[in-house]
Amino acid sequence: MTIYFAGSIRGGREDAKLYGELIDFIKRYGNVLTEHIGDQSLTEENGEGLHSRYIYERDITWLHSADVLIAEVSTPSLGVGFEIAKATQWEKKILCLYNPRKGKTLSSMIAGCPLITNVEYITVEEAKNAVDHFIKDLQSSLK
């Protein structure tokens, strides 16, 4: 199984450590294309330090080739929103993990989209359980 993991880079890196922990967990289920999202040396100011067009083409190609999109959506991000919509266009299986925070609620374009499996979590264990259920449901639907 090929998995595209999406998390905020330019929108803010406060959850970079969490992304890394989730990616390490998700790797047990397949090939994660976007391991760099969890790299804590990657900052919102500099991103990956590559040209935008190069990153766009690379990420769109990766997403198109993936079976599954798992997105952490607690930090608002244009790129993550863009990737989720492209995944709906390409009929990927989509899991969005959302940690509700004081004064923030999830965008209706994500929370209200019938093509997305939306799960709210508080602890990292809950997020991992959600991933586990999502992947196992997928695997049993493919049998």
Place this chain on the structure above:
Amino acid sequence: MTIYFAGSIRGGREDAKLYGELIDFIKRYGNVLTEHIGDQSLTEENGEGLHSRYIYERDITWLHSADVLIAEVSTPSLGVGFEIAKATQWEKKILCLYNPRKGKTLSSMIAGCPLITNVEYITVEEAKNAVDHFIKDLQSSLK
């Protein structure tokens, strides 16, 4: 001409007044479907106070019916990113207006996307000029 204007709601409302000013300007070129984006009484905590599924279906239907998407992308937003990607899927004409701020750079999924006209601006006048050029170019290409 039917225009869908996109700006952050749940991602943050610090630019609500600017959105209102841009929408008032854009109305001279056609019908703006999303005038509420500029409503300063609309907060990130409560959004529109409607069900997510309702907002999703309404906004997706509006966007699908629009000729043009104009997005203000200075505040990271999942919903705006989602809408821009759907607009690429439906081959809409897309203008993204970006005010570069200290420590923030635009997502590569927007800045690097060849289907988007990206314009950086500082003053509101510059943003209005960008809208004017974009619409006039469109109008002359339709002639």
